[in-house]
Amino acid sequence: MLEVSGLSVAYGKHRALDDVSLSVAQREIVVILGANGSGKTSLLKAIAGVVPKSVSRISLCGRDLDKMRANDIVEAGLALVPEGRGIFGELTVRENLLLGAYAKRARAKERENLERAISLFPKLAQRMKQAANTMSGGEQQMVAIGRALMSAPDILLLDEPSLGLAPVVCGELFASLGKIREAGIGVLLVEQNAKRSLQIADRGYLIETGRITGEGSAAQLREDPAVQRAYLGVA
Ligand code: ATP
DSSP states (O other), rough: OEEEEEEEEETTTTEEEEEEEEEEOOOOOOEEETTOOOOOOOHHHHHHHHHHBBEEEETTTTTEEEOOOHHEEEEEEEEEEEEEEEEOOBBBBBHHHHHHSSSSSHTTTHHHHHHHHHHHHHGGGGGGSSBGGGSHHHHHHHHHHHHHHOHHHHHHEETTTTTOOHHHHHHHHHHHHHHHHHHOOOOEEEOHHHHHHHHSEEEEEEEETTTEEEEEEEHHHHHHHHHHHHSSSOO
16 A cells, blocks of 8 residues: 655745645555646656655555655555656667566566566567567557566556557556556556546546645546546536
């Protein structure tokens, strides 16, 4: 279980996140909905330890993460798939996936984790020797998620995974998130595709100008008129 309380991020004088608290259980998909610039990326980066923050507490399965460096946070069981994927285009799919297995917690189970990533994204099996930058956007996203899974995370953070993908590819991607949940992993998802993400998520939070302004089950959020107006295109 990931628990965050009192998390704030500032870039100079600009406060991007203010006193944010949230939780993600294992085997749960939690979506963060917010407009452009509301602080969603900053939230994921702060939890993953890649931007400076002030925080009361971030803990994962009872272990404090708030003072850990980013690589120790990966060792503790949390993996971030950043916006834009962050894969190495010149490297092959296999090399990209294996880079995710550098975490000590994952080394002993490298083969098992590779098989799990491939079973989740069977298309990657035939592409293992292909340079990642010659793959389609959807396939590159599979590589990025597969690489994060190679570190055997308890919690996966995903920043806009469906951005720029065709609808049919989005469908495959969201189906894979369901399988990741079935494997016992908790998912914290930032998504502009509110409709699809509320179909698959268990719970969600609304974020506006750096503050959490609402939360509920996915069903409650789908029925909320304010959510429907702001994110689901209902007049
Ligand atoms: P988007 O949906 O457009 O990606 P977001 O909700 O992910 O936006 P963030 O990227 O977290 O929002 O940005 C929150 C605020 O912090 C914005 O006003 C942004 O301009 C600002 N910001 C983000 N990164 C930096 C930075 N490195 N330096 C200064 N300001 C930043």
